[in-house]
Amino acid sequence: MSGTVNTGPGGADTGVPNVTQTLDAGGPPTATQHEHPDSSNGLETTIVKSWKAPIGYAVFTLIALVLFVILGRDGTSTFSLSTDSDAIQLPDITVPARATGIVVTVLLLLITAAGFALVRANRRVPLWLTAILGVLFLVAFLTWVDAGASLPVQVPGLLVGTVSLSVPLIFGALGGVISERVGVVNVAIEGQLLGGAFVAAVVASITGLPVVGLVAAAVAGAVVSFVLAAFAIKYLVDQVIVGVVLNVLVIGLTNFLYSQVLSKNAELLNSPPRFDRINIPILSEIPIIGPTLFRQTIIVYLMYIAVAAVYFALFHTKWGLRVRAVGEHPQAADTVGIRVNPTRFWNVLLAGAITGLGGAYFTLGSVGAFNKEMTAGAGYIALAAVIFGQWDPIRATLAALLFGFASNLQNALGIIGSPVPSEFMLMLPYLLTIFAVAGLVGRSRGPAASGRPYIKS
Structure with a gap:
């Protein structure tokens, strides 16, 4: 609590x-x-x-009642749990669609009742209860969609795509957590991702070394953050305005350079070598988990390290204590000898460097070349993950994975042949973002001094 x-x-x-x-x-x-x-x-x-969490549960339960019971579909649904390269082959699971929908709806009703009971008893609704509700609803939804379809739901492919789409969001969310924990609102995540993607493509193309491109992407993200820190901390400009302007500036600059330079010299400047996938022995052969987590590129493995390192450093080191003190109560931090503005400045640069690594994933790990506005609003979704995750690295990572899953779900359902209109599926990640920021899973309270410039008296 x-x-x-x-x-x-x-x-x-x-x-x-x-x-x-x-x-x-x-x-x-x-x-x-x-x-x-x-x-x-x-x-x-x-x-x-707060009744937000149980009300949110009730909304999802009502949707489940309409979709899975009233509009329930007959037939069976099949879930494939293994790939051909797995050392252990798991059998496919086939379930009756209508019966599964009814059972899940009843379970959701019980979870909703538990949520209302917890709030009435002045107790906090635990995060794991929300997670269980989400997983149950997802299983029922996939069962409903796949009822009678000729193709099974490829669970490993769905999860691998989720991780792939979530990597830039997670790096951006980590950068956002550090920046806002130290007291600077980081709306410029989009610009940091896009700048990292552009510079990584150019540098890796020229040198032929993706590692050099990865380092250059971190530098590019730090440069964008340097501008944010200079205006927000030194010149006391509104941090949200600076972030939005930086995003527009980076988009315009990269679009111009792409049209005038990269597209005319694509072979030299926009053909970066991509990182190869590295299979971790034994672990990569585990069904479901192996293909999802342990058959990835070096950038994804760096992401695992970054999440653990940021969490440990933020809550278990002297550096993290100073960062949180500056973001919560800069006057008190200054009183005990912490240099508030330099601490903010250097940590905003660190946040930008981490976010820049996420931008490199677009060009060095996924697409393989830079395109105009290829981040497609990922920075704003990463910012929503920071808020949804309540400024905690682990929770923000889980939120980013949720948004990545929503983005990948539209591709998977398009292959299966979903009865849901494709236009709605395109809206799904952004609708989920709105629901998350609205706080349906609970109260989001940011660092007390975030967004407030500090002037030493």
Whole structure:
């Protein structure tokens, strides 16, 4: 259960025993309950209720009732769990579509009731309950779509595509988490991704070395972040405005250079060698998990390391404590000797470098050449993942995977022959982003000083 403690004017520790502690119960307040001070610590506790999570559950349960019960489809659905190269071949799973839809709808109804009961009891709705609801709904939806289809649902292919589409989002989300944790709103993720993709393509094409292109992409992302940091920290320009302007600037600049330079010298400047896939012995042969996680390029393996490193460093090192202190209460951090603006400046550059690596994946790991606006709004979805993940590296990574899955789902359903209109499937990733930012899974509270310039008094 998360919370904030107001320890006195300006947040300083006044030593006054009667303070207020706000406990997040899953979203913005709709009702409050005041308790008497605890005799053990003297805290007067205010518990904040939010019905957003159970209401969101109810919406999905209602959709399930309409789709899987009222409009349920007869026939069977088949799920393929192995690829031809797996050492262990798992048999296909065939399930009855209508019966599966009914069972899942009942389970969703029980989860929704549990969500309402938890909030009524002033308890936070756990993240794992939301995850279970999402997985159940997804299984029922895929069963409903595939009912009577001649092609099975290729589970390994669906997951591999999800990871592939999520890599830039995860790098962007990690950069966004670091930047906003230190107090600078990073709307320029889109520009950092696009700049990294462009520079990686050019440098790798000239040198013939994808590793050099990867390093150049990190530098390009840091350069874009340098402009953001200079205007936001040094000249106190509104951080959101600077981020939007940088995105437009990078899009315009890369489009111009692509039209005037790259397209006329494609063989020399826009034919980068791509990283080969590296199969991890033994692990890559595990069904489902192996093809998804352990038959990847070096960029994806770097992503695994980056997620773990950012999480550990942010919450278990002195550096992370300083970063979070500067983002939450820069005045207090300054009081104990932390140089607030230099800390912000260098960490915004670090965030840009990490995001630039995600841009390199477009040209060195996926597409293989630079195209105009090839990031296609991935930076904004990564920013939504930061908010959805509540500024936590692990949660932001999971949110990015969710958005990547939604993007890949439209491709998979197009192959199967989905009864859902293709226009709706194209909208799905962005609809999911809107639902996520709206906070259906709970309250999103960013760092207290994020977006606020610090002027030393």
